[in-house]
Amino acid sequence: MTDLTSRLNPGRACGVLGLFTLVLVWLALDSQPAFVDALSALFAPSEGDIEQLVAHYSWWPRLSIALLAGGGLALAGVLMQQVLRNPLAAPTTLGVASGANLALLATTLLAPGLLAYGREWVALLGGGLAMGLVFLLAWRRGLAPMIVVLAGLVINLYCGALGTVLLLFHQEELKGLLIWGAGSLAQNNWDGVMFLGPRLALGALLAVLLLKPLAVLELDDDQARGLGVSLKYLRLASLALAVFVTACVVSVVGVIGFIGLAAPAIVRLLGARRLGERLLWATLLGALLLTATDLLLQRFSSALPTLIPTGATTAALGAPLLLWLIPRLKLGGSRPTTGIGRTRPAGRRLAAGLALALPLAMIVALHLGQASDGWHWLSPFGNNTPLEWRLPRMLAAGGAGVMLALAGTLIQRITGNPMASPEVLGISGGTAIALILALFLLPGAGQLTLIGIGTLGALITLAVLVLLNWRSGFLPERLLLCGVAITALFDAVRSVVLAGGDPRGQQIIAWMSGSTYYVDLPTALIVAGLAILLAWGARYFSRWLDLLPLGTPTASALGVGILRSRLVLLGAVALLTACATLVVGPLSFVGLLAPHMARLVGFTRARAHLIGAALIGALLMIVADWLGRQLLFPDEIPAGLVASLLGGAYFMWGLRRL
Amino acid sequence: MHFRTHPPRRRKHLPTPSLRGWLSVTIIAVLLVLASPLRAATEVATLDWTLAETLMALEVTPQGVAQVEAYHDWVGSPALPDSVADLGLRSQPNLELLASLDPDRILITPMFAALEPRLSRIAPVTSIGIYMTDGERWSGLVEATREVAALVDRPEAGERLIERTETALARVRRHLPASTSPLLLVQFMDARHVRVFGANSLYQAVLEHLGLVNAWQGTTNRWGFSLVGLEALATLDARLVVIEPLPVGVREQLDENGLWRSLRAVRQQRVTYLPPVWSFGALPSARRFAETLVAALTEERVASSGGLHGEGIADD
Numbered sequence: 002m003t004d005l006t007s008r009l010n011p012g013r014a015c016g017v018l019g020l021f022t023l024v025l026v027w028l029a030l031d032s033q034p035a036f037v038d039a040l041s042a043l044f045a046p047s048e049g050d051i052e053q054l055v056a057h058y059s060w061w062p063r064l065s066i067a068l069l070a071g072g073g074l075a076l077a078g079v080l081m082q083q084v085l086r087n088p089l090a091a092p093t094t095l096g097v098a099s100g101a102n103l104a105l106l107a108t109t110l111l112a113p114g115l116l117a118y119g120r121e122w123v124a125l126l127g128g129g130l131a132m133g134l135v136f137l138l139a140w141r142r143g144l145a146p147m148i149v150v151l152a153g154l155v156i157n158l159y160c161g162a163l164g165t166v167l168l169l170f171h172q173e174e175l176k177g178l179l180i181w182g183a184g185s186l187a188q189n190n191w192d193g194v195m196f197l198g199p200r201l202a203l204g205a206l207l208a209v210l211l212l213k214p215l216a217v218l219e220l221d222d223d224q225a226r227g228l229g230v231s232l233k234y235l236r237l238a239s240l241a242l243a244v245f246v247t248a249c250v251v252s253v254v255g256v257i258g259f260i261g262l263a264a265p266a267i268v269r270l271l272g273a274r275r276l277g278e279r280l281l282w283a284t285l286l287g288a289l290l291l292t293a294t295d296l297l298l299q300r301f302s303s304a305l306p307t308l309i310p311t312g313a314t315t316a317a318l319g320a321p322l323l324l325w326l327i328p329r330l331k332l333g334g335s336r337p338t339t340g341i342g343r344t345r346p347a348g349r350r351l352a353a354g355l356a357l358a359l360p361l362a363m364i365v366a367l368h369l370g371q372a373s374d375g376w377h378w379l380s381p382f383g384n385n386t387p388l389e390w391r392l393p394r395m396l397a398a399g400g401a402g403v404m405l406a407l408a409g410t411l412i413q414r415i416t417g418n419p420m421a422s423p424e425v426l427g428i429s430g431g432t433a434i435a436l437i438l439a440l441f442l443l444p445g446a447g448q449l450t451l452i453g454i455g456t457l458g459a460l461i462t463l464a465v466l467v468l469l470n471w472r473s474g475f476l477p478e479r480l481l482l483c484g485v486a487i488t489a490l491f492d493a494v495r496s497v498v499l500a501g502g503d504p505r506g507q508q509i510i511a512w513m514s515g516s517t518y519y520v521d522l523p524t525a526l527i528v529a530g531l532a533i534l535l536a537w538g539a540r541y542f543s544r545w546l547d548l549l550p551l552g553t554p555t556a557s558a559l560g561v562g563i564l565r566s567r568l569v570l571l572g573a574v575a576l577l578t579a580c581a582t583l584v585v586g587p588l589s590f591v592g593l594l595a596p597h598m599a600r601l602v603g604f605t606r607a608r609a610h611l612i613g614a615a616l617i618g619a620l621l622m623i624v625a626d627w628l629g630r631q632l633l634f635p636d637e638i639p640a641g642l643v644a645s646l647l648g649g650a651y652f653m654w655g656l657r658r659l
Numbered sequence: 660m661h662f663r664t665h666p667p668r669r670r671k672h673l674p675t676p677s678l679r680g681w682l683s684v685t686i687i688a689v690l691l692v693l694a695s696p697l698r699a700a701t702e703v704a705t706l707d708w709t710l711a712e713t714l715m716a717l718e719v720t721p722q723g724v725a726q727v728e729a730y731h732d733w734v735g736s737p738a739l740p741d742s743v744a745d746l747g748l749r750s751q752p753n754l755e756l757l758a759s760l761d762p763d764r765i766l767i768t769p770m771f772a773a774l775e776p777r778l779s780r781i782a783p784v785t786s787i788g789i790y791m792t793d794g795e796r797w798s799g800l801v802e803a804t805r806e807v808a809a810l811v812d813r814p815e816a817g818e819r820l821i822e823r824t825e826t827a828l829a830r831v832r833r834h835l836p837a838s839t840s841p842l843l844l845v846q847f848m849d850a851r852h853v854r855v856f857g858a859n860s861l862y863q864a865v866l867e868h869l870g871l872v873n874a875w876q877g878t879t880n881r882w883g884f885s886l887v888g889l890e891a892l893a894t895l896d897a898r899l900v901v902i903e904p905l906p907v908g909v910r911e912q913l914d915e916n917g918l919w920r921s922l923r924a925v926r927q928q929r930v931t932y933l934p935p936v937w938s939f940g941a942l943p944s945a946r947r948f949a950e951t952l953v954a955a956l957t958e959e960r961v962a963s964s965g966g967l968h969g970e971g972i973a974d975d
């Protein structure tokens with residue numbers, strides 16, 4: 002397999018892909034009357050000929066916009082990955098897309114008049130605001146990569162959660178925006194190209210000007226400062242440039258994920274090392290990848306009863322490509338470092354406080370609630386029917402919170418990457434893909450069938466992860482890239498399903514957002530029991546978890562069997578995630594937030610970290626589930642969304658104080 | 660019909676089958692059956708708007724409906740009275756609230772099958788499929804109307820509704836111009852994408868009933884529409900029927916949309932805008948669609964005079 006590296010290089014890959022794209026263009030034009038006609042349609046369509054008009058107003062602008070958007074996103078991706086020193090960084094890492102999305106959703110509902118000025122401007126404004134917030138949060142720490150990434154994560158989560166709440170309650174009004182959210186490249190005139198073209202040209206020019214100073218960022222902070230570079234302003238300038246390019250693309254064609262992450266990653270895997278090289282080849286590759294995807298899609302999707310948005314398919318094609326490449330090629334060992342958190346470890350008093358708050362929250366969640374005639378506190382001797390509904394949900398919320406928090410702590414400590422979470426590992430994504438497909442292909446399937454299919458999905462994903470990473474000895478970076486690819490596949494399935502406008506979309510959104518709604522008492526008891534058992538078991542991992550973050554050489558010198566420990570821990574993460582996902586859906590983000598929150602309050606050693614995260618996870622989910630049921634009574638907000646909003650708010654406050 | 664053979668269990672939270680429990684359930688059930696002529700009609704709750712619409716047309720007020728406010732925005736008529744409780748989201752109705760209403764029966768569609776185990780703890784659940792089933796749409800609508808009518812013990816009201824709808828459609832059919840070109844029924848999602856309705860849709864069922872031709876012969880999903888870009892409509896020669904509401908800003912954007920302006924129907928000004936009708940509705944929606952469509956095609960001013968629309972609602 003090593004000779005693959007020598008045969009493939011970025012230039013050749015782009016060449017092959019370029020040829021392929023040209024063939025597709027030729028085939029598409031050939032199905033039109035004649036090549037000459039098609040070309041003339043580009044410049045001067047004859048008025049009466051509808052085919053020429055379609056070519057002029059739809060086909061050619063679409064081809065141009067695909068090239069522009071793909072190139073732009075890849076360029077932004079390279080910049081992001083360079084500045085943030087994180088291979089998982091993507092143009093959307095700083096919340097641009099989710100900010101734009103939220104702005105569009107909110108404007109449609111609250112101030113629809115603004116949309117008459119053009120959707121592009123609302124999207125640009127939203128994206129800009131989200132980015133501004135990220136910078137505000139990270140400014141005091143000089144825009145240090147770690148803090149920027151975390152701030153971006155939390156803003157993304159926050160905007161995403163708010164957007165999902167709006168979608169859940171206004172499904173009918175917002176259905177059109179789901180198409181935008183999935184990234185449709187359909188064009189009806191040249192306005193989009195005219196908007197995007199000059200802006201991207203400007204962006205590319207600025208990127209070239211920034212090449213030299215940016216190369217400095219490959220050194221570490223102290224060396225760079227020694228060269229007399231103001232890191233803060235350099236980062237501000239380059240991130241702002243990347244965000245500007247992304248925001249322009251997103252505002253015109255909607256959310257096109259993955260190209261911005263995959264193109265730079267593939268180019269790097271193919272051996273482009275220097276920044277200039279990466280910028281050039283990634284931009285080309287991104288443009289070609291998106292265009293080829295779009296042409297293929299136009300060719301083959303016309304028979305389907307629904308539109309498949311291109312943005313979603315880039316992931317469907319790019320993810321397998323990335324998965325195929327990962328085990329074959331060498332990865333540069335740039336490793337992000339964790340380590341935010343106070344130096345002063347938290348005392349026992351904090352842990353005791355948390356342990357006390359938990360039963361208190363449980364009691365309130367069980368007894369206090371609303372009915373059609375207002376608030377009630379259940380008296381022990383009165384009518385206890387509501388308990389029948391509240392108990393399973395409270396138990397499931399707590400249990401899932403513990404499991405996800407443990408899984409998150411494990412995966413963040415194994416990989417040393419703060420963006421790692423059970424959701425990112427792909428197990429939830431795999432489970433969710435299986436469940437969504439089952440819901441749509443087997444209408445009327447019962448709960449047991451669904452649980453079986455979900456479990457199968459989790460197992461298959463785990464098998465894929467193990468197979469792809471066996472040879473590399475489960476290197477953290479590869480593992481995460483695999484997970485990201487699988488998660489991208491899940492996002493693709495989800496956005497295709499939602500954009501199609503099937504009325505069942507609301508159910509999918511509600512379940513995916515971390516809902517304890519479907520749990521019955523036996524399941525809830527199993528979940529809660531399992532959570533306690535696994536939390537008890539997890540403490541045996543604490544030695545590994547203290548040593549592994551020190552790096553492979555140190556850890557193995559201290560007697561840790563690297564492969565064995567990684568495999569066991571990965572298995573534990575998979576088990577925890579799969580159980581929790583089956584109960585509360587794939588996107589609860591407790592697994593991401595709880596470990597970070599535990600660290601922020603000072604649980605730094607592995608054992609304390611595990612216990613702290615588990616307690617916080619349980620508390621967060623129980624409180625979120627209860628609040629979600631009361632806030633908009635009788636409407637219910639899924640617990641995962643409320644947890645994201647609560648945890649996210651605390652997290653932002655914590656980041657600001659760091 | 661149904662609920663007599665399976666008497667409703669009134670106390671769902673009773674402990675599991677102890678002898679006493681069974682005894683009291685049986686006694687209550689017997690009493691209920693005996694008392695049924697004196698009781699008000701069966702209390703029904705439903706999650707689905709199409710079923711709610713049908714219930715209202717049968718003059719049965721449901722005890723609770725999910726997302727009442729949004730129902731009024733999108734289905735509109737027949738309106739729900741204030742006494743109808745809002746059950747929360749259609750996909751996740753508030754179970755505690757539903758249980759406290761203690762309905763005799765809960766009506767759902769197959770779309771909510773995943774909820775059935777939870778709901779059946781509250782009351783017997785009946786699933787009535789209109790849109791996720793195969794088979795001819797119109798007969799499906801009629802069949803579903805009969806099923807609902809039987810469940811609420813008003814079979815004669817069901818027959819009346821069916822007959823009224825059929826007469827109304829036959830009446831508006833006589834108003835149609837002798838030769839009407841094929842129609843393309845679309846609903847804008849944004850300025851570049853539309854849902855185009857075809858086989859399996861409510862609108863298609865109405866077109867067939869009126870003897871009109873749908874220009875969209877492409878595939879559609881179970882709900883009877885296909886999501887397409889505007890370019891998919893370019894080669895079809897038909898009158899465009901745009902079903903409102905248009906998303907905000909779309910009207911303005913269409914003026915600058917080169918492709919839209921080049922469409923044959925747009926250039927020849929063969930575009931008709933119709934007031935909103937719930938795309939996944941039941942017989943009342945079907946009738947409203949037929950009446951507004953024919954009124955628009957015969958270029959009567961539906962909005963100002965009330966015309967066919969008002970006349971249709973009035974006759975019973």
